[in-house]
Amino acid sequence: xxxxxxxxxxxxxxxxxxxxxxxxxxxxxxxxxxxxxxxxxxxxxxxxxxxxxxxxxxxxxxxxxxxxxxxxxxxxxxxxxxxxxxxxxxxxxxxxxxxxxxxxxxxxxxxxxxxxxxxxxxxxxxxxxxxxxxxxxxxxxxxxxxxxxxxxxxxxxxxxxxxxxxxxxxxxxxxxxxxxxxxxxxxxxxxxxxxxxxxxxxxxxxxxxxxxxxxxxxxxxxxxxxxxxxxxxxxxxxxxxxxxxxxxxxxxxxxxxxxxxxxxxxxxxxxxxxxxxxxxxxxxxxxxxxxxxxxxxxxxxxxxxxxxxxxxxxxxxxxxxxxxxxxxxxxxxxxxxxxxxxxxxxxxxxxxxxxxxxxxxxxxxxxxxxxxxxxxxxxxxxxxxxxxxxxxxxxxxxxxxxxxxxxxxxxxxxxxxxxxxxxxxxxxxxxxxxxxxxxxxxxxxxxxxxxxxxxxxxxxxxxxxxxxxxxxxxxxxxxxxxxxxxxxxxxxxxxxxxxxxxxxxxxxxxxxxxxxxxxxxxxx
Amino acid sequence: xxxxxxxxxxxxxxxxxxxxxxxxxxxxxxxxxxxxxxxxxxxxxxxxxxxxxxxxxxxxxxxxxxxxxxxxxxxxxxxxxxxxxxxxxxxxxxxxxxxxxxxxxxxxxxxxxxxxxxxxxxxxxxxxxxxxxxxxxxxxxxxxxxxxxxxxxxxxxxxxxxxxxxxxxxxxxxxxxxxxxxxxxxxxxxxxxxxxxxxxxxxxxxxxxxxxxxxxxxxxxxxxxxxxxxxxxxxxxxxxxxxxxxxxxxxxxxxxxxxxxxxxxxxxxxxxxxxxxxxxxxxxxxxxxxxxxxxxxx
Numbered sequence: 077x078x079x080x081x082x083x084x085x086x087x088x089x090x091x092x093x094x095x096x097x098x099x100x101x102x103x104x105x106x107x108x109x110x111x112x113x114x115x116x117x118x119x120x121x122x123x124x125x126x127x128x129x130x131x132x133x134x135x136x137x138x139x140x141x142x143x144x145x146x147x148x149x150x151x152x153x154x155x156x157x158x159x160x161x162x163x164x165x166x167x168x169x170x171x172x173x174x175x176x177x178x179x180x181x182x183x184x185x186x187x188x189x190x191x192x193x194x195x196x197x198x199x200x201x202x203x204x205x206x207x208x209x210x211x212x213x214x215x216x217x218x219x220x221x222x223x224x225x226x227x228x229x230x231x232x233x234x235x236x237x238x239x240x241x242x243x244x245x246x247x248x249x250x251x252x253x254x255x256x257x258x259x260x261x262x263x264x265x266x267x268x269x270x271x272x273x274x275x276x277x278x279x280x281x282x283x284x285x286x287x288x289x290x291x292x293x294x295x296x297x298x299x300x301x302x303x304x305x306x307x308x309x310x311x312x313x314x315x316x317x318x319x320x321x322x323x324x325x326x327x328x329x330x331x332x333x334x335x336x337x338x339x340x341x342x343x344x345x346x347x348x349x350x351x352x353x354x355x356x357x358x359x360x361x362x363x364x365x366x367x368x369x370x371x372x373x374x375x376x377x378x379x380x381x382x383x384x385x386x387x388x389x390x391x392x393x394x395x396x397x398x399x400x401x402x403x404x405x406x407x408x409x410x411x412x413x414x415x416x417x418x419x420x421x422x423x424x425x426x427x428x429x430x431x432x433x434x435x436x437x438x439x440x441x442x443x444x445x446x447x448x449x450x451x452x453x454x455x456x457x458x459x460x461x462x463x464x465x466x467x468x469x470x471x472x473x474x475x476x477x478x479x480x481x482x483x484x485x486x487x488x489x490x491x492x493x494x495x496x497x498x499x500x501x502x503x504x505x506x507x508x509x510x511x512x513x514x515x516x517x518x519x520x521x522x523x524x525x526x527x528x529x530x531x532x533x534x535x536x537x538x539x540x541x542x543x544x545x546x547x548x549x550x551x552x553x554x555x556x557x558x559x560x561x562x563x564x565x566x567x568x569x570x571x572x573x574x575x576x577x578x579x580x581x582x583x584x585x586x587x588x589x590x591x592x593x594x595x596x597x598x599x600x
Numbered sequence: 601x602x603x604x605x606x607x608x609x610x611x612x613x614x615x616x617x618x619x620x621x622x623x624x625x626x627x628x629x630x631x632x633x634x635x636x637x638x639x640x641x642x643x644x645x646x647x648x649x650x651x652x653x654x655x656x657x658x659x660x661x662x663x664x665x666x667x668x669x670x671x672x673x674x675x676x677x678x679x680x681x682x683x684x685x686x687x688x689x690x691x692x693x694x695x696x697x698x699x700x701x702x703x704x705x706x707x708x709x710x711x712x713x714x715x716x717x718x719x720x721x722x723x724x725x726x727x728x729x730x731x732x733x734x735x736x737x738x739x740x741x742x743x744x745x746x747x748x749x750x751x752x753x754x755x756x757x758x759x760x761x762x763x764x765x766x767x768x769x770x771x772x773x774x775x776x777x778x779x780x781x782x783x784x785x786x787x788x789x790x791x792x793x794x795x796x797x798x799x800x801x802x803x804x805x806x807x808x809x810x811x812x813x814x815x816x817x818x819x820x821x822x823x824x825x826x827x828x829x830x831x832x833x834x835x836x837x838x839x840x841x842x843x844x845x846x847x848x849x850x851x852x853x854x855x856x857x858x859x860x861x862x863x864x865x866x867x868x869x870x871x872x873x874x875x876x877x878x879x880x881x882x883x884x885x886x887x888x889x890x891x892x893x894x895x896x897x898x
Binding site (some may be wrong): 129172174176177181182183186188193213214215229230412415430431437440442443444490491 | 740746758768785787796808813819
C-alpha cells in the first residue's frame with residue numbers, strides 16, 4: 077500500500093496555464109524523497125499539494141490519496157497533526173518571540189494539556205540539542221539555530237510526514253550540512269517520511285532514498301534514487317544538476333550511482349590515470365589600485381569585541397577577488413565597509429570610482445511593484461541589461477513573486493545599471509539553479525573583462541572557481557594574503573570544490589570540474 | 601537583549617510582582633502623606649541600589665532629584681494658594697503651603713520614577729504576557745509584536761544600507777532626491793512587512809492556528825514560595841489598609857497645611873507598609889543567605 081499516491085495531477089494558478097501537468101507518482105512510507113528539477117519546474121507547487129492547508133489558491137484536478145483516502149477530505153486538525161510543512165523563509169515562519177513558545181505553538185493550537193506540551197518540548201529539545209537556549213529570544217538566534225528551531229517546531233505535533241520547500245539552497249554549506257544530517261536522523265531514527273523539493277543535490281543525494289523528477293511541470297521519474305541516476309545519463313538535460321562526484325564517475329568511469337566524494341575519489345585513485353599537475357594560468361595585473369583599506373577596525377557595539385581589527389587590503393582595477401570564510405567571520409561586514417554603507421571605527425578607506433553593492437538579501441534592493449519599474453529607477457537605458465540577463469519574461473512580475481535565484485538576478489541587473497567601477501557581491505548565487513548560475517557567471521566575466529572590478533563573498537566554491545581570479549580568506553578579524561584562486565582552492569581541504577577533493581591525490585591543481593574531466597579523458 | 605540579574609523577586613510569579621507594583625504605585629499616587637512618600641522613596645532607593653548597583657542608581661537619582669527640584673520650583677512660583685505668605689515676588693505671593701505642596705508633589709514624582717525603573721527591570725515581556733493569559737488573543741498579539749519589532753528594525757537597516765549601496769540612500773543626492781529615497785525605503789519596508797505577514801499567516805495556519813480549543817501554554821509554575829509570598833503580602837495589606845482607610849493619613853495643604861497627629865493604629869499601619877515596600881529586598885537578601893548556607897553545608 078502506497079503512503080501517498082498522486083494520479084494524473086494537474087494544477088493551475090488563476091488565469092494561467094498548468095504548472096504541474098498530469099503527474100503520477102508514489103511516495104512510500106518511511107522514505108526520504110527528493111522532488112527535484114530546475115527552477116520553475118513545479119517542485120514547490122507539487123510539494124504544497126501534499127498539505128491542503130498550505131496549497132495556494134488555484135484549480136486542480138486529479139487524485140491525491142493519503143493512505144488510500146483523498147487528501148482533500150482530511151480535516152484541518154488531522155493535517156496539523158500528521159503533516160508538517162516547512163517553507164523557504166525561515167524568519168517569516170517563526171511566529172512568537174521566545175524559543176519555548178515557538179515550540180509550544182502548534183500544540184497550543186491543538187489544545188493539548190500543559191503536561192503533554194512540556195513532555196514534547198523536553199523530548200524535542202533533547203533530540204535537537206537545544207535545551208540550553210529554551211529561554212532565549214528568537215531574534216537572538218543565529219541562522220543555523222533558527223533553522224533547527226523551525227524544524228523542531230514542525231516536529232512537535234509528531235507528524236507522519238514532513239514536507240520541506242527548498243530548505244538547502246538558501247543556506248550556506250555549513251548550516252545546510254547540519255540540516256541535512258538532522259533530516260536524515262529524523263528519517264532514520266524517528267521513521268518520519270521526509271519529502272523535500274530541492275535543486276541543490278550535493279548534500280541530499282547521499283541521504284535520500286527516493287526521488288520524483290520534474291521538468292517543465294511533467295514527471296519524468298518517480299522511484300528509487302539509483303533508478304534516477306540510471307535514467308539521467310550524460311546526454312540528459314538534467315545531467316548538470318547532479319553533484320560533481322556523480323557526474324565525474326559517470327563520465328570517466330561509467331559508474332552512474334556514485335553519490336559520495338569518497339567513492340569517486342577511490343575510483344579515481346585506483347584507476348590507471350597517471351598523477352599529474354594542472355598549471356593554472358593567472359593574469360598578473362599591474363593596474364592601478366582601485367580601493368585601499370588601511371588599518372581598519374570595526375565592531376558593532378561598544379561592549380562587543382572587534383569583528384575586524386587592523387585590517388589592510390587592496391583591490392586593483394580589473395581584479396576578480398573571491399572572499400571566503402566561516403559564518404560570522406565578518407565577510408558581509410567587510411563588504412559593507414568597502415561599499416561605505418557602514419563606517420569603520422578607525423582606519424582609512426580610499427576608493428577611486430563608484431561602487432555597486434549587491435547585498436545578501438536581494439529583497440532589500442527592491443522598492444517598486446514590477447521588475448520593469450525596478451530597473452527604470454535610474455532613468456538609464458535598460459534594454460542591454462534585460463537582454464544580457466534574459467529578464468524579458470520577468471519584466472511585469474512583482475519582485476516578491478520571483479524565485480530566490482531570479483531575485484538575485486534582477487537585483488544584479490539593478491546594481492549593474494548604476495554602472496559601477498567596483499562591483500561588490502554577497503552570495504550572488506544563493507537559490508540559483510545550474511542554468512541561472514552559468515548565466516550569472518557569464519555576465520560577471522563580461523563585466524570583469526570590460527575593465528570592471530569584482531569582489532565577491534561566497535560559499536559556492538564551484539561558482540567561484542569557474543569565474544574568480546584571486547581568492548582570500550577572512551579569519552581572526554583580518555584578511556589572509558591574496559592568492560590565485562585556483563591555487564588557494566587546490567590547497568584548501570574544506571573550503572574547496574568537490575572536484576578538488578576528489579582529485580587531491582591524483583591531479584594537483586584540478587579545481588574546476590571541466591579541467592579534471594578533460595585531464596582524465598586525455599589520459600584514459 | 602539585556603540580561604538582568606536573577607534574584608528571588610525576579611523569579612517570583614508575575615502576579616506577586618504585579619501586586620507589589622500595583623499597591624505601591626496606587627499608594628504613592630493617592631496618598632501624599634510625607635511619611636508614606638519618604639518610606640516608599642527610601643525603600644525604592646534601597647532596592648534599586650541593590651538590584652542595579654551604585655553606578656546605575658546615581659543616574660537614576662540625578663533624574664529623580666532634578667524632577668523633584670523642578671516640581672518644587674514650579675509650585676513655589678506658580679501656585680499661590682495658601683494663607684501663610686512668606687514674601688512677595690513681582691506682586692505674587694509665595695506661600696508656605698505651596699512650598700509644602702511642592703515638596704510632596706516633587707517627592708511623589710521622584711518616587712514614581714524610581715519605582716518605574718524597578719518595574720522595568722523586573723517586569724520583562726514574558727512576565728507581562730502571563731498577566732494577559734486570560735486574554736489569549738491579546739497575549740498572542742503581544743508575543744508576535746515582540747517578535748516583529750526587532751526583526752523589522754534589522755530589515756529597515758538592511759534596506760537602507762542596500763539602497764545607499766546603489767546610490768539611493770537617505771544621505772545621497774539633493775534634498776528632493778533624499779525625500780524620494782526616504783519614501784521608497786519606507787514603501788519597501790511596508791511591502792516587506794505585508795509579504796512577510798502573509799508568510800507568517802501561512803505558517804500559523806499550517807501549524808493549526810484557528811482550530812477550536814486553543815490552549816495557552818506558559819512556561820511557569822505556581823510554586824509554594826509564590827503562595828507564601830502572596831499570603832505575606834496580603835497579610836501586610838490587611839495590616840496597613842485600615843490605617844489609610846478612615847482618612848487617618850490624609851493631609852490638607854490648602855488653605856492651611858494640616859497634618860493630624862499619628863495614632864497607634866496608623867504607626868502600626870505605616871510599619872506594615874514599610875515592610876511591604878521593603879519586601880522584595882528582604883526576600884532577595886534572605887534568598888542569598890539561604891543559598892550561601894546551603895552551599896556551606898556541603
